[in-house]
Amino acid sequence: MPVELYLNVAVSGLLTGLIYGLSALGLSVIFGVIRIVNFAHGEIMVMGMFATLVLFRHLGIDPLYCVPIVAAALFAFGYLLQDLVVRRIVHLPDYMQFLLMAAIAVMIVSLCLMIFGPDAQGVQVSYAYDSFQIGPLLVDKVRVYAGVAALVVSGLLFAFFRYTDTGKAIRACGDNQTGALVVGLNVRRLFALTFGIGTACLGAAGAILVLLIDVHPYLGPSYTLLAFIIVIIGGLGSLPGALLGGLLIGFSEALAGLVFQPSMKSAVSFGLLILVLLLRPQGLMGKISR
Amino acid sequence: MTAAASRSAALKVEGLTRRFSGLTAVDNVSFEVPPGAIHALIGPNGAGKTTTFNMIAGALKPTAGEVLLDGRSLVGMRPDQICRAGVGRTFQVVRPFGQISVAENVAVGALSWTDDLAEARRHALAMLELLGLADKRNALPGSITLPDRKRLEVARALATKPKLLLLDEVMAGLRPTETDRMVATFRRLNEETGVTIVLIEHVMRAVMALSHHVVVLNYGKVIAQGTPAEVTRNPDVLACYLGVEELS
Amino acid sequence: MIRRLTDGLPRRALALLLLFAVVMALAPFFVSDYVLSVLIISLYFAFVGQAWNLMLGFAGQLSLGHALFVGIGAYTSAALFTHFGIDPWVGVVAAVALSTLMGCIIGYLGFRFSIRGVYFALLTIAFAEFTGIMVDNSAWLGGSAGLFLPVKNAGSIDLLNLRGPPTLFYYLILILTGGALVLCRFLLNSKLGLYWQAIRDDQEAAEAAGVPLFRYKMIAVAISSALTGVAGVWYAFYYNNLFPESTFATGRSVELILGAVVGGVGTLFGPILGALILTPLGELLTALTSGLQIDGIKTFFWGFCVVAIVLFRPSGVWPWLAGLLKLDGRAR
Numbered sequence: 001m002p003v004e005l006y007l008n009v010a011v012s013g014l015l016t017g018l019i020y021g022l023s024a025l026g027l028s029v030i031f032g033v034i035r036i037v038n039f040a041h042g043e044i045m046v047m048g049m050f051a052t053l054v055l056f057r058h059l060g061i062d063p064l065y066c067v068p069i070v071a072a073a074l075f076a077f078g079y080l081l082q083d084l085v086v087r088r089i090v091h092l093p094d095y096m097q098f099l100l101m102a103a104i105a106v107m108i109v110s111l112c113l114m115i116f117g118p119d120a121q122g123v124q125v126s127y128a129y130d131s132f133q134i135g136p137l138l139v140d141k142v143r144v145y146a147g148v149a150a151l152v153v154s155g156l157l158f159a160f161f162r163y164t165d166t167g168k169a170i171r172a173c174g175d176n177q178t179g180a181l182v183v184g185l186n187v188r189r190l191f192a193l194t195f196g197i198g199t200a201c202l203g204a205a206g207a208i209l210v211l212l213i214d215v216h217p218y219l220g221p222s223y224t225l226l227a228f229i230i231v232i233i234g235g236l237g238s239l240p241g242a243l244l245g246g247l248l249i250g251f252s253e254a255l256a257g258l259v260f261q262p263s264m265k266s267a268v269s270f271g272l273l274i275l276v277l278l279l280r281p282q283g284l285m286g287k288i289s290r
Numbered sequence: 291m292t293a294a295a296s297r298s299a300a301l302k303v304e305g306l307t308r309r310f311s312g313l314t315a316v317d318n319v320s321f322e323v324p325p326g327a328i329h330a331l332i333g334p335n336g337a338g339k340t341t342t343f344n345m346i347a348g349a350l351k352p353t354a355g356e357v358l359l360d361g362r363s364l365v366g367m368r369p370d371q372i373c374r375a376g377v378g379r380t381f382q383v384v385r386p387f388g389q390i391s392v393a394e395n396v397a398v399g400a401l402s403w404t405d406d407l408a409e410a411r412r413h414a415l416a417m418l419e420l421l422g423l424a425d426k427r428n429a430l431p432g433s434i435t436l437p438d439r440k441r442l443e444v445a446r447a448l449a450t451k452p453k454l455l456l457l458d459e460v461m462a463g464l465r466p467t468e469t470d471r472m473v474a475t476f477r478r479l480n481e482e483t484g485v486t487i488v489l490i491e492h493v494m495r496a497v498m499a500l501s502h503h504v505v506v507l508n509y510g511k512v513i514a515q516g517t518p519a520e521v522t523r524n525p526d527v528l529a530c531y532l533g534v535e536e537l538s
Numbered sequence: 539m540i541r542r543l544t545d546g547l548p549r550r551a552l553a554l555l556l557l558f559a560v561v562m563a564l565a566p567f568f569v570s571d572y573v574l575s576v577l578i579i580s581l582y583f584a585f586v587g588q589a590w591n592l593m594l595g596f597a598g599q600l601s602l603g604h605a606l607f608v609g610i611g612a613y614t615s616a617a618l619f620t621h622f623g624i625d626p627w628v629g630v631v632a633a634v635a636l637s638t639l640m641g642c643i644i645g646y647l648g649f650r651f652s653i654r655g656v657y658f659a660l661l662t663i664a665f666a667e668f669t670g671i672m673v674d675n676s677a678w679l680g681g682s683a684g685l686f687l688p689v690k691n692a693g694s695i696d697l698l699n700l701r702g703p704p705t706l707f708y709y710l711i712l713i714l715t716g717g718a719l720v721l722c723r724f725l726l727n728s729k730l731g732l733y734w735q736a737i738r739d740d741q742e743a744a745e746a747a748g749v750p751l752f753r754y755k756m757i758a759v760a761i762s763s764a765l766t767g768v769a770g771v772w773y774a775f776y777y778n779n780l781f782p783e784s785t786f787a788t789g790r791s792v793e794l795i796l797g798a799v800v801g802g803v804g805t806l807f808g809p810i811l812g813a814l815i816l817t818p819l820g821e822l823l824t825a826l827t828s829g830l831q832i833d834g835i836k837t838f839f840w841g842f843c844v845v846a847i848v849l850f851r852p853s854g855v856w857p858w859l860a861g862l863l864k865l866d867g868r869a870r
Contacts, residue, residue: 037656085845085849088849089848089849089852092848092852093803094600094655094656094659095594095600095795095799095803096799096848096852098602098659098792099792099795099796099799099844099848100844100845100848100849102792103841103842103844103845103848104841104845105841106837106838106840106841106844107837107838107841107842107845109834109837110834110835110836110837110838110841111834111838112834113833113834113837114832114833114834114835114838117833118833217834221787221788221789225663225667225788228660228663229664232657232660236656261675263671263674263675263682264671264675266667266671267668267671267672270664270665270667270668270671271668273660273664274647274661274664274665274668277651277653277657277660277661277664278647278651278653281651281653281657
């Protein structure tokens with residue numbers, strides 16, 4: 001029995017990890033190209049979660065079908081945020097960027113609080129209590145769907161960066177902004193697109209995450225930190241690294257919750273972060289660039 | 291300025307090598323600079339001149355080889371320890387401290403041998419006067435011209451009271467008259483204090499006027515050394531600068 | 539000593555500073571309890587902001603986990619007081635020792651392993667959050683239920699045990715803030731300060747000019763964490779209750795440094811000015827929006843104001859104000 005318990009927890013941890021990974025991709029894309037650390041990361045995802053909640057409650061759309069809608073809405077949000085605000089601060093020192101993003105995060109939290117109130121709310125889908133039985137494994141149906149959805153969105157993102165001209169142009173901007181300007185790329189538009197794509201990832205991740213946890217306005221900061229941890233562990237700016245980091249953190253948190261007290265599980269993540277910073281600051285999949 | 295009795299040091303570089311993942315930037319480079327001499331390090335771009343400087347100054351660890359200052363090994367020491375041991379350096383791309391005044395920039399250098407800020411400031415002013423920057427002392431480095439920033443770079447290095455001064459292209463971008471003034475300054479400095487100087491330079495006018503001895507690097511290797519006159523007649527040197535080998 | 543501190547300051551600046559000091563010193567006699575409490579919180583943020591600014595603004599090392607040092611200082615002195623009855627004047631020594639030790643550990647790891655910029659900031663966050671979780675799980679420190687200091691005979695002043703009315707805490711934090719200002723001015727105009735600024739502006743160039751990076755960065759972290767630890771002791775005895783979540787969280791760290799950034803990083807008076815803008819601004823917004831009965835509207839506008847200030851005065855309000863007042867813009 002204990003072995004099966006561990007196995008079950010590990011699998012569900014990995015599935016959650018896929019969503020973490022997708023959310024971390026949003027952070028990594030933005031940092032990798034625009035070199036902005038998005039301190040409002042978690043709060044933007046919470047926006048996506050609330051949007052999904054509204055779509056589900058009022059229009060009865062399943063959160064999984066909300067993914068493209070919410071992603072599109074947050075894409076527009078991110079595009080405008082970059083073009084109207086963030087663009088003006090990229091030349092400022094790190095701490096100014098942190099602070100501005102943190103202030104934007106405060107505004108988002110307040111907005112959510114004004115509209116939805118402080119209480120935790122969730123969605124109740126028809127398949128909420130179903131599960132798949134595979135041999136000794138018993139996995140929640142929602143979690144499987146959620147994990148698969150996260151994987152699909154991540155796959156689309158990879159394909160976008162690998163095969164489309166716009167994706168390649170964005171990567172070029174990230175590698176060498178001056179060079180991109182010289183060859184005539186519209187860097188301003190590409191940056192806005194990038195920020196939009198990053199927040200679209202968050203929207204998708206948020207829509208999926210609503211299936212698993214209840215949402216409230218103050219949920220953001222812990223997910224911001226979680227995404228930081230994942231991205232650093234995977235390698236800041238590396239997309240496969242973000243996904244790998246997500247799996248690793250989902251897995252280790254699930255197990256840590258079982259082995260230690262549940263309240264200790266993020267201590268394990270922070271411990272892991274410290275270790276990675278000290279021993280392999282470029283992350284598991286990152287290139288050395290100093 | 292306060293002329294110390296002897297501020298010369300002999301530099302000996304032996305088999306210095308630095309590899310960057312497959313590429314050998316500096317390959318078994320050896321040369322000797324006697325105390326009080328002025329040596330020039332020349333060669334085409336990418337020949338490994340700055341990498342050599344970085345290894346002497348401790349900014350880069352050599353893959354192999356030895357750097358001796360007056361017989362004492364510098365390899366493994368930190369840049370600030372090497373500075374205190376008597377090696378002052380400038381950077382090819384000027385690197386002033388952007389948010390403090392010109393005078394304070396130079397005072398930082400002087401603090402390497404004194405704890406007294408007032409004394410460091412006095413010495414800084416003397417250095418600025420030596421380089422003709424005294425009237426800019428209260429300006430921020432960002433507001434002075436590039437040639438002035440180059441002088442600032444030299445003043446900061448000089449303020450550390452070096453026994454060996456490493457100058458990385460300090461005349462690049464200067465007008466001929468400015469170059470001549472800078473050359474005169476270094477010559478006077480060398481005569482008055484005896485400081486040993488190694489300079490990387492593309493401005494041949496300066497190399498010819500200043501250096502007693504020239505070391506030529508190409509693809510990380512020493513291909514020739516000798517007096518300026520000898521080196522400029524050397525067919526290998528001409529070849530690497532002009533690409534004659536393809537023609538002949 | 540005093541000559542050295544005032545040397546190079548314009549007359550006007552000295553006069554204004556003196557006036558400011560006098561106003562602050564007399565404030566409790568004229569203002570209401572409410573305004574006094576706002577001033578107290580403002581000065582607390584000014585003091586911590588000053589300590590944080592010493593590390594980033596002077597020495598160029600960004601910490602986003604300064605709540606950690608407040609927390610260590612607060613919990614150390616509070617635990618000694620509640621469990622063993624050790625008075626805060628002894629407690630502060632232990633508190634400073636522990637928070638400095640923690641600062642040195644983080645500094646040692648960060649600087650030895652050459653973790654820089656964003657990465658160093660994340661290291662400080664990781665340590666703060668990690669410690670917060672540990673405290674949360676420590677029954678001795680009250681866990682998530684919080685640690686409460688015994689409140690006795692409020693009203694009378696017990697200096698030894700630091701029990702008394704808000705005025706007592708006002709003067710304490712005023713003295714601390716003033717002391718930190720003088721200390722920072724003194725440090726900035728010393729070899730230490732010049733070396734810090736060199737490191738801040740260009741680490742490699744500083745090293746080539748003979749600055750031992752590790753030692754001087756460590757000194758910056760040590761002084762900054764020690765001062766912040768003192769702030770923690772004050773915080774514990776002023777509020778009388780401590781909760782790990784609200785003490786160590788990253789949001790708390792951000793709140794602590796907001797004043798300094800808004801006021802002007804790297805300036806001496808910026809942290810004080812910034813704190814005196816932001817805290818009252820928050821109170822003003824509370825007053826303006828309280829009639830609306832909408833949760834979150836106050837913080838929304840507060841965030842908006844911060845965004846606006848950052849966008850329009852990216853190098854801080856103080857350099858701009860100092861320019862207007864025809865003082866030395868760099869406020870040295």
